Amino acid sequence: MIRGRALGRRPVPLWLSLGVLTLAALVVFLPGPGRQVEAVGSRLLAPLQAGVSQVIGQVLGAVELVQRAGQLREQNRIYREEVDRLQAEMVRLRELELENHDLRNLLGLRQQEPPGEMVAVRVLARDPLPFVQALTVDGGSDQGLREDQPVLTWRGLVGRIVEVQPTTARVLLVTDANSSVSGRIQNPDSRATGIVRGRNDDWLLMQYIGQQEVVQTGDLVITSGLGGVFPEGMPIGKIVQVRHRPQDLFQEALVEPAARLGHLERLYVLTTTGAEGRVGAGGDGDR
Amino acid sequence: MGIANIPNLGSLAPVRPRRSPLRALLAVGLLLLVAALFQTSVALYLPATAPRPDLVLLVALAWGFLRGSGEGFLAAMVGALLLDCMGSTPFGLQVLAFGLAVLVVSGDGRFSTSAARRSVGAAVAAAIVHLLILAVLQMRGWEPLWPVVLVRGTLPALVADAALLPVVYALLRRLPEPAADPLLGGD
Numbered sequence: 001m002i003r004g005r006a007l008g009r010r011p012v013p014l015w016l017s018l019g020v021l022t023l024a025a026l027v028v029f030l031p032g033p034g035r036q037v038e039a040v041g042s043r044l045l046a047p048l049q050a051g052v053s054q055v056i057g058q059v060l061g062a063v064e065l066v067q068r069a070g071q072l073r074e075q076n077r078i079y080r081e082e083v084d085r086l087q088a089e090m091v092r093l094r095e096l097e098l099e100n101h102d103l104r105n106l107l108g109l110r111q112q113e114p115p116g117e118m119v120a121v122r123v124l125a126r127d128p129l130p131f132v133q134a135l136t137v138d139g140g141s142d143q144g145l146r147e148d149q150p151v152l153t154w155r156g157l158v159g160r161i162v163e164v165q166p167t168t169a170r171v172l173l174v175t176d177a178n179s180s181v182s183g184r185i186q187n188p189d190s191r192a193t194g195i196v197r198g199r200n201d202d203w204l205l206m207q208y209i210g211q212q213e214v215v216q217t218g219d220l221v222i223t224s225g226l227g228g229v230f231p232e233g234m235p236i237g238k239i240v241q242v243r244h245r246p247q248d249l250f251q252e253a254l255v256e257p258a259a260r261l262g263h264l265e266r267l268y269v270l271t272t273t274g275a276e277g278r279v280g281a282g283g284d285g286d287r
Numbered sequence: 288m289g290i291a292n293i294p295n296l297g298s299l300a301p302v303r304p305r306r307s308p309l310r311a312l313l314a315v316g317l318l319l320l321v322a323a324l325f326q327t328s329v330a331l332y333l334p335a336t337a338p339r340p341d342l343v344l345l346v347a348l349a350w351g352f353l354r355g356s357g358e359g360f361l362a363a364m365v366g367a368l369l370l371d372c373m374g375s376t377p378f379g380l381q382v383l384a385f386g387l388a389v390l391v392v393s394g395d396g397r398f399s400t401s402a403a404r405r406s407v408g409a410a411v412a413a414a415i416v417h418l419l420i421l422a423v424l425q426m427r428g429w430e431p432l433w434p435v436v437l438v439r440g441t442l443p444a445l446v447a448d449a450a451l452l453p454v455v456y457a458l459l460r461r462l463p464e465p466a467a468d469p470l471l472g473g474d
């Protein structure tokens with residue numbers, strides 16, 4: 001066996017390595033042809049990523065099912081009770097909807113626009129860097145996806161699209177430190193607004209809440225629609241802790257995201273919203 | 288018995304089969320792909336705060352320690368291209384960061400002499416990759432919360448990288464070595 005004599009043991013010539021690094025730097029700062037290569041790469045790798053994440057998801061699902069077999073009976077009973085309760089609630093809400101409709105007609109208000117069209121996408125992968133909270137999904141410009149479109153689950157807001165390829169797109173999660181959403185607290189005593197920012201962990205931080213506002217643990221935080229990216233009324237999360245210090249100008253609240261961001265599989269991209277065309281650029285915080 | 292009938296015993300001596308280096312290159316290419324898929328797809332199922340090792344970087348580094356900086360650099364370029372296609376950072380940034388890290392760590396062989404040095408080398412390379420990517424992202428308008436990303440992202444990754452490098456190195460050692468040149472002899 002040879003050590004130190006094979007062809008691969010030769011150090012890479014300095015001019016070659018510097019040439020490659022210079023080329024890479026040019027591609028980073030002058031994107032163009034790089035995007036085309038990336039598009040081809042994404043198209044080729046997306047099926048592999050889909051296959052791997054699907055297999056892993058199924059294996060983990062099967063393991064969890066076996067582990068939780070004992071709890072399923074009890075959970076089933078709780079769900080049945082919940083279904084009964086929700087059915088009763090639905091009847092009551094239908095009545096309220098009719099009443100609301102009548103009152104709107106009486107007041108001459110126009111009907112609120114429908115939430116818009118949604119495209120279902122599946123999560124393929126997470127960003128390889130630990131400090132970037134972003135996902136790759138299996139929908140792209142071919143499906144009508146565009147940058148800055150909101151992404152959600154039935155539980156609540158997940159994030160927004162930051163990059164689109166023909167068949168894939170990257171979603172920046174609300175938990176990313178670079179994400180901020182204009183939020184409103186849903187509390188009968190307070191309609192306070194603030195900026196909900198990611199912290200690169202499982203939680204969100206709602207900042208710039210006025211000192212005089214009433215904020216309580218358990219309050220729901222929804223999108224305010226002021227930022228221009230996210231339409232109004234999408235659940236962001238629930239307040240789990242409030243930091244109120246008299247010497248500060250503002251209050252802060254720790255928010256638990258409504259969407260279970262650690263268990264994302266199927267997501268929905270809001271391709272058209274009721275807010276589109278009404279809310280201009282230059283909002284106060286959606287990023 | 289004529290001289291032609293005397294058996295040539297030398298020709299019966301056991302001959303070590305020559306193994307193709309191409310097979311090893313294909314194997315490391317496949318390993319880079321698997322590492323990239325694991326780094327992105329398995330990460331989906333990990334909590335946001337769990338340490339996330341740079342598996343692709345580890346494969347490229349271990350290959351460089353085993354086969355020299357030439358093949359290590361090539362592996363780093365292939366792995367970084369895969370990550371560039373799978374990630375949301377600007378295209379080419381991983382190639383730039385990986386290339387620089389592998390050049391620094393496996394360039395003069397100072398980190399390849401012992402297991403402990405190789406682990407330190409992995410942590411140094413990962414630190415170069417993370418810091419360079421963060422710096423470039425900041426230059427492009429991203430606003431990283433430095434304490435948060437360093438404490439929650441980079442530091443756990445460096446520790447995981449240093450711990451995992453011996454495993455990856457041992458795995459890659461099992462791949463066939465390039466066949467010995469008969470003129471130079473083996474060791």
